[in-house]
Amino acid sequence: MSESEAKPERRILKNPALLKYIFETSCFPRxxxxxxxxxxxxxxxxxxxxxxxxxxDESLLLSMLLKVMNAKKTLELGVFTGYSLLTTALALPADGKGKEEGSFDFAFVDADKDSYMEYHKLLMKLVKVGGIIAYDNTLWFGTVAEPEENVENFAKQSRKHLLELNSFLAADDRVELAVVSIGDGLTLCRRLS
Ligand SMILES: C[S@@+](CC[C@H](N)C(=O)[O-])C[C@H]1O[C@@H](n2cnc3c(N)ncnc32)[C@H](O)[C@@H]1O
Known part of the structure; x- marks a missing residue:
């Protein structure tokens, strides 16, 4: 387990021993x-x-979700070295497509947090009814539940945008919502209309 993976401050689960146990017992072997x-x-x-x-652990969850959904058309915002993108690619069936425009089954959003609200507007058009939009980092190291004065400066701006997003999504009756306390917080929105 790498040093950065073991660092609990970037994870919702703040117990390093438990995180290590989950990763080493159940996740790395898979x-x-x-x-x-x-x-x-x-x-x-x-x-x-x-x-x-x-x-x-989040990668394994996304992989299972994509298979349960039988997702074929997906898109991703925020790629970095492509761990989540490769997770998606490996979970798609042989006739799955990653880049085709149109009605998408699944979108994974892990880019600039300041733009998530804008992405939501766009993705509600791109993702089909019944499809899922997954927003990563929606609990922002747990800072969404802390008073602003306790939050380190580097985290403040994104925290503000994520608070706005979380409230917006909670009231958005066009989606079914599930907040998963995994990684840094993963919000799943299933488009209803
Ligand atoms: C948290 S990383 C993504 C990690 C990736 N999902 C993974 O699991 O490996 C965020 C990425 O979003 C990219 N990014 C930031 N702002 C962006 C934007 N406006 N459009 C596209 N990508 C952006 C960054 O360059 C970075 O590569």
């Missing part, structure tokens, strides 16, 4: 070989920024 190689190469090349890859 990680696809190509994802393992990509994760290790990312840690080697970007020792600090490798924490931007979605963690292995």
């Amino acid at each position: 990680e696809h070989e190509q994802l393992k190689q990509l994760r290790e190469a990312t840690v080697e090349k970007y020792p600090f920024w490798s924490l931007m890859n979605v963690p292995v």
Whole structure:
């Protein structure tokens, strides 16, 4: 387990021993070989920024979700070294398509947090009714539940945008909503209308 993966401050789960247990017992043994190689190469090349890859437990959840949905057309905003993108690609059926425009089954949003509200407007058109939009980092290291004065400066701006997004999504009756306390917080929106 790499140092950045073990760092609990970037995860919702703040118990390093429990995180280690989950990863080592259940997740790493199930990680696809190509994802393992990509994760290790990312840690080697970007020792600090490798924490931007979605963690292995979240990757396994996304993979199962995509298969349950039988997703074929997907898009992603925020790629970095491509861990979540490769997770998606590996979960798609042979006739799945990653780049075709039109009605998408699934979108994974993990880019600039300031633009999530704008992405939501666009994705509500691009993703089909019944499809899922997944927003990553919606709990922002847990800071969404902390008073602003306790939040470090670097996190303040994105926190503000994520608070706005979380409230907006909670009231958006065009989507069914599930907030998953995994990684840094993952909000799943299933488009209803
Ligand atoms: C958290 S990382 C993505 C990690 C990736 N999902 C993974 O699991 O490996 C965020 C990425 O979003 C990119 N990004 C930031 N703003 C963006 C924008 N406006 N459009 C597209 N990508 C953007 C950054 O360059 C970075 O590569």
